[in-house]
Amino acid sequence: MSKRWLPLGAIGLSVVLWSMAYVLSGWALATASPAVLSVSRFAIALIVLVPLAARRRHFVRTLRDPRTILLGLTGVTLYYSFANIGLLFTTPGTAALVVSLLPVLTAIAAVVMISERLTRRTLVGLVLATIGVGLVAASGFRFDLGVVLNIVALASYAIYTVLLRRHGDRDDGPDALVLATATGVWGTALMLPWLGWEVAVGSAAVPTDGRGILSILALALIVTAPTLVLFNYGAERVPAAISGVATAAIPALGYGFALLLGEPLDPVKALGGAVALFGVLIATLAQPDVEPSPPGTGLPEPADLAPEVRADDPAR
Template sequence: MLLWSMSFGISAEVLQTASPAMLSVGRFMIGLLVLVPLAARRPGFTRTLRRPRTIILGLLGAALYYSLTNVGLVFTSAGTAALSNAALPAFTALLGLLVLRERLAVRTIVGLGRATVGVIIVAGSGLSVDIGVILCLVGLACYALYTVLLRKDSITASASPPSWGRGATAGRHTSWRVEPLVLATATAIWGTAIMLPWLGFEAVTGTSSLPSGWVGLGGLPFLGVVITAPTLVLFNYGAERLPAAITGVLTAAIPALGYLFALLLGEQPDTFTALGGAIALVGVVIASFAPPGSMLPPPDDLVGGGTHRGR
């Protein structure tokens, strides 16, 4: 979330000279230069890349979310785009309830309530609704669904009984066990591929432009290597192991951390906004301590292992 909150301001600076498609595709292609050499060595990379589920995740969590957010940044400010993330915890918790039928613990409900109050205060101090905000909200809904689908497949994987046979049956079982690095990389590949026609459209219509200046030329590689690549892997790892509602509450830290990042860049402090951010962070801390039984099985059950469960 800390890395994620930094992306809005940097993306807005890159968009001063680069076109939205160039930014969206460029940051992923640079990130893939880091991820692919690492993921290609891991088991199941090619199989994961071929799965329809991976294409859907790439569409929701990469192509739609980042494209809509970057286009939204053309019409609204970076601060407003960051504040619009106030809706993400509610989106994720609601979809988790509808799709996964997750039962929320009291601690999670309290944390979600505090986080929601905090982000409403933050949003109320600076959020204005325009076409940019609407695009960002649609992108956030796509990312919330992406989060829930990550969790859904992980629950299915942990519930699948181990197969002791060989051949096709064993292959079907092991296909569930995908490392976060492998899944994040395969998702990013499909997301980038889906966005390529958009970049081609910009090129044909003459609206495509490369970043220029030290901010643009330095910001795009920074987004790809420091933010996009690690955030994809870390978020996948966490979202597969946490209830969707808790993952959603954790995203409430984005407006608060985004505001803190803006302060570090020289923005004048606002007491009202700082108070809302502090309340949101308290909610995040409360919900982060998940009660017993709300987590998935240990990582070796979730990723690749699981053989000890039948012994």
Template sequence: MTTRRGYAALILTTVIWGSTFIVTKLLLEQVAPLQLTLLRFVIAFIVLAPLAARQGFHFKDIFKPVFLLFGLTGTTLYFAFQNLGMNYTSVTSTSLILAIVPVLTSIFAVIFLKEKLTRQLIASIGLVTVGMVLVALSSGQEEQGSNPLLGNLLIFASGLAWAVYTIQGRKMSGDYPALVMTAASTGAGVLFLLPFAGWEAAVVGLPHFNAAGVAEIVYLGLAASALTMFLWNYALHYLPASIAITFVNLTPVIGVASGYILGENPPLLKLAGGALAIAGVFFSSRGAKPAAAEETGK
């Protein structure tokens, strides 16, 4: 039952995340990237903190080194790099580049969690590498971004941050309730974001939202941040990192589809590279088994 709940949490998380690319791209027309990241997680923290308090969360938990690092990677770096990158590249490129996160996580799991390095993982790394080369070669054909190369590099950096965050979550899941982990990391992320978003506001000014923008930022803060970050950490209590991260494979598919709504028409080479990378990720997950509940301490 607990394993099924873990899978259900991952499926819902991935579907919501897949919809955020188009919402973020639309919001970037009204608000600068770092301010958007800050607003998103201020809303999320306001919702999460009182709920987490019922499970033992205290505001001082934010300042624990383990949660400061957790918030830095999973909130500040991942989303800041992603929003900055989407300012320069397309929804399609963002979705396809982030498709490699599962393989990055598997590599880190081998290094830090001592998970087994399999032939499947080695082969998948090769497929993903070739796929990303094709995506990079097609970036010159991109018309939806002002600086695709810079944007794509920032998106790749965000993927690295999320892979590290996932490994951290797996190591911590037996020590803290999922809701406490989520609230503390969100609060820590907000602290790191404050000075940078403040600097950005001083340079480019404060945002001016229309009615649609208000609804979009609330959606990102509530569903795509508070709810999904809790579901993600909840799933990690019952599933290994290598299984959990493979569900993110659905996210780039949804993201590419949403790109068409914005009028993006990616070249065939880019789609072929993305498909190859996603195939490599699925290949790496074949034969993996869920973690037993006792392994998580839950």
């Protein structure tokens, strides 16, 4: 039974970490350019992830898989590019509130792309989560270009979440660390032309203050690297709509962090956060079909962690 809840726990922890990213990204963008921020946070994260993933089975094969390229494009390149550019035109708080659309976008993508059937509890949780984040947003939301760009980013991430679920149904799929790392490699590579464009036009800028540098390091090592692996592990094993509903906790958690940092209590926001979290609990805790280890995608046994040494090994 404990293994049955591991995927939900992984998604929950990734959501908690994700809710910290908007403030950290805002601090970094005070002196850094969007492409420098996006590429550097993933490059640093990959310094940690690649040596670990390279020791596991199927890493090279996963890198060569066109489906991994699509995951990198939707879940890394498009999402982080549009989200970070959007932060130049809106506040981190507003960007965090826009995440309220992600559960709806993910549910729609799941129905359209993989004909996923939404259970009654999932629909109830989705409605409550949407109402809750709407209340949170009511006291501090504003519509601007940054909001539009973040909506585009979220639509891309919704597609990525559904693709992860489809990937989890493969009988020969890699484990979560391998898939997350390979996705990050391709997503970072596809962002390099954007970084090159910033350099060419003279808009590239590295952080010049200690807070900006520490923010990028925190984004890379505390947020990006763990979240890539945790969210991939969970999203492969639960219905895509459930993964989407779980993200409704991000605005509520973000507001909770703001309260801890001294922001005055707003009763409407507090009520909205509570309703959103209640919706998340209804959708996730009552979900009976969580798969702790779909065929071919479970974490490998210790014996499988040895480096690949044969160039003609078919697993490569």
